[in-house]
Amino acid sequence: MELPEESDLGCPPDKVEADVHNVFREGxxxxxxxAPDSTERAVQKLRDVEGLREExxxxxxxxxxxxxxxxxxxxxxxxxxxxxxPLHIEDMHDPSLRGTYGDGFRSGVDGxxxxxxxxxxxxxxxxxxxxxxxxxxxxxxxxxxxHEFRHGYQHEQIARFEKPQFQNLVDNRELAEEWSxxxxxxxxxxxxxxxxxxxxxxxxxxxxxAQITGRLFSEPDDPGKR
Numbered sequence: 001m002e003l004p005e006e007s008d009l010g011c012p013p014d015k016v017e018a019d020v021h022n023v024f025r026e027g028x029x030x031x032x033x034x035a036p037d038s039t040e041r042a043v044q045k046l047r048d049v050e051g052l053r054e055e056x057x058x059x060x061x062x063x064x065x066x067x068x069x070x071x072x073x074x075x076x077x078x079x080x081x082x083x084x085x086p087l088h089i090e091d092m093h094d095p096s097l098r099g100t101y102g103d104g105f106r107s108g109v110d111g112x113x114x115x116x117x118x119x120x121x122x123x124x125x126x127x128x129x130x131x132x133x134x135x136x137x138x139x140x141x142x143x144x145x146x147h148e149f150r151h152g153y154q155h156e157q158i159a160r161f162e163k164p165q166f167q168n169l170v171d172n173r174e175l176a177e178e179w180s181x182x183x184x185x186x187x188x189x190x191x192x193x194x195x196x197x198x199x200x201x202x203x204x205x206x207x208x209x210a211q212i213t214g215r216l217f218s219e220p221d222d223p224g225k226r
Contacts, residue, residue: 038079039208043215045075046142052216057138062089065134069145073120076149076212080171082156085120085149089134092123098133098144099123101151120148139213146209154179154201179204 050056051068060068070087077084085101092100102117122133122144134141160166161176170176178200187195196202 042076042079046216052138058136062134080153082153085152088119088121089124095125097123099148101148103155143209143213147205150205150208
């Protein structure tokens with residue numbers, strides 16, 4: 001396998017301009033509700049990412065694996081019509097954590113949007129003891145990335161739903177409304193793991209990541225616990 005350099009793959013920087021969402025929305029026309037085969041189309045696109053094949057993934061170093069996940073993110077983003085969050089690897093000082101997502105909608109003290117932290121962060125010490133999140137098995141890394149990617153999609157849909165000028169770009173109004181309600185009352189793990197685990201934003205992200213990873217690697221869907 002010949003893998004291009006990460007810069008050749010078009011991987012975005014760790015930080016993206018603050019208006020990335022609005023620029024993206026203004027560049028697309030009205031879209032239909034999320035098609036029933038969207039997940040399968042994402043799987044088919046990911047089959048073309050050669051670096052996700054186990055024998056190829058195992059030949060790559062950490063920057064190469066990160067490049068593959070960024071490439072995978074762009075393929076899935078194309079299906080679900082949202083900007084692909086760039087991937088950042090960091091030590092979160094807690095091996096139980098796999099990843100987090102920054103939506104880039106952060107407001108400053110004066111109400112203006114600050115510089116964006118729109119990205120997916122994955123824990124370099126998570127998942128596999130001694131291997132980190134980017135271990136020799138591509139499945140956990142991809143599933144973690146897709147879980148956080150789905151949070152990006154959810155928040156993009158919430159933002160479109162809550163802004164009248166972008167409501168015509170909402171894929172599924174029923175889901176967006178449910179996610180919007182959950183986002184306003186989001187339950188963090190420290191407030192009670194069951195409440196965190198069962199809320200719509202988390203259950204949807206787990207199911208999304210498990211379905212795509214399972215189909216791509218021909219495994220039964222298993223959301224697991226995150």
